[in-house]
Amino acid sequence: MRITTKGGRAAAAVLFALILTLGVAACGSSNDSSSSEGGGGAIASNPNNGKVTLTIGSKNFPEQEILGEVYAQALQAAGYKVKKALNLGSETVALQTLKSGQISGYPEYASTALTSFFGIEPEEVPAAAQPAYEKAKAEFEKEGLTAFPPTPFASANAVGTLKKTADKLGLKTISDLTGKSEKLSLDGSPECRQRIDCLAGLEKYYQLKFKSFTPVDIGLRYTVLEKGQADLSILFTTDAQLSAEKDKFVILEDDKEVFPAGNVIFVTKPSVAKKAGPDYEKTIVEVQKGLTLPVMQELDARVELEKQSPAKAAAAYLKEAGYTG
């Protein structure tokens, strides 16, 4: 019975994501949402900003879409005309879209930027948010781009498992897998297999060998873990399930710091920032102050598990945190 429900849920999640993507794609850049005159919130609407149209991008998974909505709605509250393109496939696509001027900016994880765009080894990625941001910003500037300061929350890859598996095998840290991993299977996103900040890093730095690695769509990782088709899974620290089902899933501590943590930085062009004026950076930095790890997990849970739209979840966040009235 439980399996059937889960099945329905997984399918619904995928369908939902598809519909959402199609919806966003359909109205993406043409949907010019009119600016609402929100009164009473911390973000004040500046009539001068009405002359500027900003297009906010994001990659096409829930957390990114929520962030895209948070920034878009906040900028709208600040008086800007805002368009959205929250369906960019990967960081590569997002970056190219930004460079070509089709979007004004999009949220990117500092670690992803450093490793994927700039070829920096994960062990060279600064663990702290500020140095990582500064390093990423410097690299972006070489590419004619710039970035705003980081969010409080960081997202990182993590090795996760069912709590009962962790208890049975006595797993607390990734190092605890030594000598046991040969009998354990692992799942993760297809690209994880060869990435040094993923499976390749576990093999290289922890010297772990796994029984097998199953590549799966990121939306299927928890299903695969629950079904027992894999003993371990590469999860993200901000995953909704980690806060919603605390006693079911656990994360193993990355005691050798192989997975660089990524705080989100908003990447944009200096020319766009200049044209948009000071409220652009101010609003983005201000509105992300409330985005701590528990808050981000909660927002992810509302979208991924409770099936709220990213727009609705973002609006609720802005209201609850007092940014909009």
Add this chain to the structure above:
Amino acid sequence: MIGLFLSPLLPASIGGAIEFIFEPQSSNVTGGKKVGGFSQVIELTITQLELTVLALGLSMLVALPVGLFLGHRGTGELLAVGLGNAGRAIPELALIAFMAAAIGVGLLNVTIALAVLGIPPILTNTFVGIRQVDRATVEAARGIGMTEPEVLFKVEVPLAIPTLMTGIRGATINIVATATIAPLAGVLTLGDFIINRNVYGSNGVLAGAILVALLALALEFSLAGLQRLLTSKGLKLSAA
């Protein structure tokens, strides 16, 4: 740093893609390990082919008997054509996700999902092919005392081969092209190159697309050859 590696930021080039197919390349996210190259290409091509053959086999197993039966009886047009057309509308990824919870990810899941894609063209074309056989010929066959199975296999099927094979060829192309999404459900096919641009770079993506296209063409030509072998001499004469 950009440019030294198989960078996802650089546009793909045919030359780069061909190099990727034959020589392992550096990637900027693998920590120095090279990716691509001939041995990986062969490995992934074999899986893609295996998966295609399995899924095609399964869809033929389901669709051929039903199509032959209904076509011969001349009933169930709505079922054969309607179901066939409806089947084309099922989104593969949703199907894979739906089955992930029931039967898990892996070869079985993907084979069934791809077979669902292969069934509609085979079913519809088999039905239509058999129905199109000249009724007078069928009546003549019955008149000389052929049993129903003899009418079907000695008269209707040989005459329907071109249409029937069209269905199988269509199904094959559908399946081999869509097998690229298998890495999202636990089976590493050539789609790995296409899905993971961050690992393989733009040239890897293009290489994957080229390889899948070549594989589809190779299958198409083999099946066209097979069709020629199966088509009776009389039909070839009348076509000429």
